[in-house]
Amino acid sequence: MMLYFSKILLATPYGHLTSTDLHSDKNLHQREVLYSPPQIDPPRISNSMVAFIVMGFLLWTHAVMADFNWTAYNMDSNNSKFYNAPPCPLASNNLGWNALKNQDGTYYTTNKRPVVIMYDSWDSAQLNAFLGQYILEAMGYRVQMVQRINYELGIEFYNDVVDLEFEIWLQDLGASFKQITQTDKVALNLGAIGYNGNYGLYIPSYLLDDHPDWNLDFFRFLYNPLHTSIFPASGTGPRLIINGQPLCDDLPGLCINATYTPPQCKPPSTRRCIELFHYDPSFATGIFQRMIDGLDLPVTLTFLGASTAEGFFREALQRREAVFMMAIVPTVFAADANLTRVLFPGNNPTQYAAFLKDSSVPLTTEPQSSLLQKLGSRRFSRDFPELETLFTKYLLPEDQINLMLKNMAVNGWTTRESSCDWFKKSQDVWGTWIPPVPKSVGEYHLFIFGGSLGS
Structure with a gap:
């Protein structure tokens, strides 16, 4: 079945598609064609027209997402039902972003497309991902949580189908990380997550x-x-x-x-x-x-x-x-x-560089701590420029991630429950990451899942 649209911008799970005539078969290949929209006199577009267009594209995009092949991009979406944690509302939400409105009266954050967060299976990665979900939802954004299938990095960024990823271990994925952020520049390095990852040798204290x-x-x-x-x-x-x-x-x-x-x-x-x-x-x-x-x-x-x-x-x-x-x-x-780490001679980078080339090279120093990183996509940068500052400033201290992990053991909590508990009790930490709310959205925009038709 062929779909035809004329002179519009669409934001789909595949990214933004722009064209004077967008032809799409069932595979819906991604295309980006430079397009300058015609000048529209904003006052001539009534609120009812806006609502009609928005509703139409909401329904169309929902149908597309239901058929979207997430697994082709190394993502498990739970059959497009996603893995979102239950809501974790603040007792008093004073962030202000959830009340920000467009000039047509619609809510700025809610009216954007969902933010797609992909996470890995281990606990600390899940804690960060769900914390990201809770913060975004408190700001009024919608979120879709997906799991990584294979422990590989890249395909989701080359195809622009993800927004955020937390706790990337450079010790494991450093080559791919450098390729997508520095060489091919399909992903945005949002900086360190705030604590390091370590493989070490321990004895009971x-x-x-x-x-x-x-x-x-x-x-x-x-x-x-x-x-x-x-x-x-x-x-x-x-x-x-x-x-x-x-x-x-x-x-x-x-x-x-x-x-x-x-x-x-x-x-x-x-x-x-x-x-x-x-x-x-x-x-x-x-x-x-x-x-x-x-x-x-x-x-x-x-x-x-x-x-x-x-x-x-x-x-x-x-x-x-x-x-x-x-x-x-x-x-x-x-x-x-209650463990104590056994100390070995400090890491020798030259020695480990030789080991990476030849795994039979003997080592006399311990492994280097892995700098854990955050990543954003080009699509995230394009559709949510207001959030880049938030996730660049996102720095979770080591004692706080350990607190969440320990609470899981002591209280028998899931990652969702422990993250929610920390979120509600620690606004003094994560609240400093939230950018100030603008006084107004500014120029008139017609938002369709995060896209703008012009001003």
């Missing part, structure tokens, strides 16, 4: 109380057989078997039979090695294996599964056992558990 003179928070304790004697010997800890098979296998240098065993822990060596419990070889891939090699640590790696490792960790902590573990910050587990 109670071990420091039990052995105050052993300096267990510094990696050199691993060379002292007396100090390592309290930890499980290699091969004696828990194992995860899935359908009779190890979690990972046949990955030389990374994982054989769900473990990594360095030469110093194999015959003919008689050194006593201890187990370091890890999630999955896809997390911080190769880093801790090469640190074990480079520092000649009497340590083997045991992989317990991305979704099951923390269950093993929590049981060990409840029994006050000595356990040496890899942990990820920020997470609910790290925020709730």
Whole structure:
């Protein structure tokens, strides 16, 4: 079926389409053609005409979005029902943006198209995304929440179908981030999110109380057989078997039979090695294996599964056992558990640059903290210029993200509930990000899902 429109601007899930004649088949390919609208004398357009046109395009766009193939752009939209959190209204909304009106009497923010926020599956990413939803809804904007399907970055920006993304790990997606923000310039770098992400090695803090003179928070304790004697010997800890098979296998240098065993822990060596419990070889891939090699640590790696490792960790902590573990910050587990990070020599960028080129290069320093970033699309910049300042100023302190994560553990809350609780109690923090409300919208505009037909 062909659709024909003449001399209009449309804002759809595909971005803005402009043309004197827009022809669209069922795939609705995106086109942008420079178009100068005819001069319109604003007073001649009645409010009833505005309402009629707006309603028509609302209905048309709703039909288009129902058929929009979100998954083609690495987005799970819940069958176009989206993953929005329930409303989280403020007891007293004094932001002012939700009351701002266009000259035709319609509300400025509500009359724009929805802001599309894509988030990743882990808790801290969800907390930020839902906080973004709550702030925008308090300002009167409509929001659509979608989940990332594959842990990849780019296609949604090249096709201009997303607006905002939070907590981008440069350690994982740095190459794609640089490509889309600096080389191809299809995304806008909105700056740091306010806290860093870390992969680190930890022990329970109670071990420091039990052995105050052993300096267990510094990696050199691993060379002292007396100090390592309290930890499980290699091969004696828990194992995860899935359908009779190890979690990972046949990955030389990374994982054989769900473990990594360095030469110093194999015959003919008689050194006593201890187990370091890890999630999955896809997390911080190769880093801790090469640190074990480079520092000649009497340590083997045991992989317990991305979704099951923390269950093993929590049981060990409840029994006050000595356990040496890899942990990820920020997470609910790290925020709730009383852990102490074991310090290693500080990150050497030159060393890690060589490691990125050759994953067999030994490492003698710990991984660098990942600078977590925010991204906006060209479409977001074009359709919501008033919001760029907000999300550039959006900086969530480390103690506040940890507070939300800890509340999830202590209160049994979901990410939606914890984010809502923080949103209601912390306007003194996020309220400073909100731009001042203009006295008026200014020149006459006809807004159709965020687009303007001219002035």
